[in-house]
Amino acid sequence: MKIRAAILRRSPVKGPYAESMPLSIETVELDPPGPGEVLVKISAAGLCHSDLSVINGDRPRPTPMVLGHECSGIVEELGAGVSDLKRGEQVVMSFLPTCGHCATCVDGRAQLCEPGHAANGAGTLLSGARRFHCDDGAEPFHHSGVSAFAEYAVVSRRSVVRVTQDIDPVHAALFGCAVMTGVGTVVNTCxxxxxxxxxxxxxxxxxxxxxxxxxxxxxxxxxxxxxxxxxxxxxxxxxxxxxxxxxxxxxxxxxxxxxxxxxxxxxxxxxxxxxxxxxxxxxxxxxxxxxxxxxxxxxxxxxxxxxxxxxxxxxxxSYMGSCVPPRDIPHYISLFQRGKLPVDKLLSSTGPLDDINAAFDLLNQGKVVRHVIRF
Ligand SMILES: NC(=O)c1ccc[n+]([C@@H]2O[C@H](COP(=O)([O-])OP(=O)(O)OC[C@H]3O[C@@H](n4cnc5c(N)ncnc54)[C@H](O)[C@@H]3O)[C@@H](O)[C@H]2O)c1
Ligand SMILES: [Zn+2]
Ligand SMILES: [Zn+2]
Incomplete structure (x- = not known):
């Protein structure tokens, strides 16, 4: 299917980003989900400093890459072998797919999943696949197995956490990185x-x-x-x-x-x-x-x-707040819903995908806490 996505064509790029325009909004072809994968319609995606670090070169990653790793969305289609999710369910993505089988996963330290980290470093999904194709022949890499700055994403089932329908998608997105990392560091690491x-x-x-x-x-x-x-x-x-x-x-x-x-x-x-x-x-x-x-x-x-x-x-x-995403994300959402974790106060602004470069200037200058792209 054809989708719109924000692609980092090269790195490092210096600001101001509204002028240097590191992310180009392009129409790309997205493959259907492979075995063990899921097609998700992205609802909302937050801008995190770790995205900025890929743009400015502090966190070297292969390019071209569709950035973004903190998001919520709706399950649209299931790949072969995925039987524990349903179309229409709300999900939050975790920025490290966890295989469930490697030595660190079985030790209860999913945040260190070996194949997950290897895939993220290589810019692929957990399966090793890449699912984007540009008209010029380029095949953009995936950011943290998620690539949230796009209308749709194909991701590993292991990158997805089902959450309640009963939360605004803009708030739900924050749990994918900022809340999981920040709260998890306090609760799990410390x-x-x-x-x-x-x-x-x-x-x-x-x-x-x-x-x-x-x-x-x-x-x-x-x-x-x-x-x-x-x-x-x-x-x-x-x-x-x-x-x-x-x-x-x-x-x-x-x-x-x-x-x-x-x-x-x-x-x-x-x-x-x-x-x-x-x-x-x-x-x-x-x-x-x-x-x-x-x-x-x-x-x-x-x-x-x-x-x-x-x-x-x-x-x-502390990586990913030492979290086990399917255990911790729903728990932190429940704390939010009971008024114990008012993370909605971290939301500074929302805007369209087309304004993403200017929004990165605001993050770079410390003028926003979280700016969230609405789709
Ligand atoms: N380990 C993980 O799993 C994980 C996950 C997400 C983000 N991160 C990292 O966490 C960091 C924070 O991310 P963010 O999105 O909240 O960033 P941010 O840019 O929104 O906030 C960083 C804050 O640090 C402040 N700051 C900069 N230098 C400082 C100094 N010397 N002393 C005190 N304050 C200083 C800035 O003013 C700013 O308010 C980044 O390095 C990001 O890459 C790590
Ligand atoms: Zn992040
Ligand atoms: Zn693992």
Whole structure:
């Protein structure tokens, strides 16, 4: 079938994106779903910093590629062998297909699925297939097995989570990346207990989801840190108890003084080594520093080895919020519906596919938390 899709023809591309137009809206041929695959009509797709990182080269991926990995949609057609979904059901996509059989999947760590990561790195579906064809002969790669910036997507059944019909598709889309990663890092990676203290460094859609996750987990103090005063104000509005400007020269001393030596869990959600170092410095003795930020390849950080040991510190990477998507996405949606996780407040704006390049400028400038494309 012929569909419209936003294709990144080359990378890296510099902004402003409304001028350089890294994504071209093209009509492409989409194959029907193969065995174990599903055709989904995309309802809504959010713009995440990880898409921006593919455009600006911080996260190298093969091109041409149909970007987008945070979305909701409706099941349109089932490939051979898919019997546990029905046409018309609402789904949220997860940005890592999980095979269910590899060593890490059977160990309960779906977020590390080996074939899933290999397929995402290669820009294919879990089966190894590519389903897009351009008139000029190009066969665009798939982004994270999803390729959400398109009217329809063919994806592995393993990329799809059935969710309730009873949620606005624009809100549902946010659960595919920002909420799964942000809340999951608090709940699964850090296992925050009621009464503990949490700091989040970097307040985009992912970091603010962590703020909401920490509040829902009963943290006694939720500290929000960013370079932008607007983001701090937003975090206070969501319920953060303390806010600090990351660029203040004495921010570490301020946090440590206010929080009795630091926080139990400091979570880096900016995708920057500077932000990670700040998170490490404000973690208290015996505490955990977690990071889901995806810094540019080649970045590294240095920490004083002796306090890692003497203070029994933990450093923990977090991919996909250490989530099992079919377990966690419906649960987080249910928390949202009961008013415990007001992620609708992370929605800054919506717009059509045709305006996607200008919308990436807004994300790049920190002017939106989540902008969602409506189809
Ligand atoms: N690990 C995963 O599974 C996963 C999933 C999704 C996104 N990510 C990554 O998470 C990060 C956040 O994504 P997002 O979409 O929320 O991004 P975003 O661009 O919306 O937000 C990033 C925020 O970090 C702030 N920031 C930048 N440098 C900072 C610093 N030195 N100190 C404090 N704050 C700083 C910015 O002002 C901005 O508010 C990105 O690196 C993204 O690639 C990882
Ligand atoms: Zn994302
Ligand atoms: Zn697996």
């Amino acid at each position: 296992r925050v207990r009621p009464g503990q203290t949490v700091a989040v460094v970097g307040l985009g859609g992912v970091g603010l989801s962590s703020v909401l996750g920490a509040l829902a987990s009963g943290a006694s103090r939720v500290v929000a840190i960013d370079l932008s005063e607007d983001k701090l104000a937003l975090a206070r509005g969501l319920g953060a108890t303390d806010t600090f400007v990351a660029s203040d020269p004495d921010v570490v001393e301020q946090v440590r003084a206010e929080l009795n030596g630091g926080v139990d869990h400091a979570i880096e959600m900016a995708g920057s080594v500077k932000a990670f170092e700040l998170a490490y410095k404000i973690t208290k003795r015996g505490g955990k520093t977690a990071t889901a930020g995806l810094a540019a390849p080649g970045s590294s950080f240095a920490i004083p080895a002796v306090n890692l040991v003497g203070e029994e510190r933990t450093i923990h990477g």
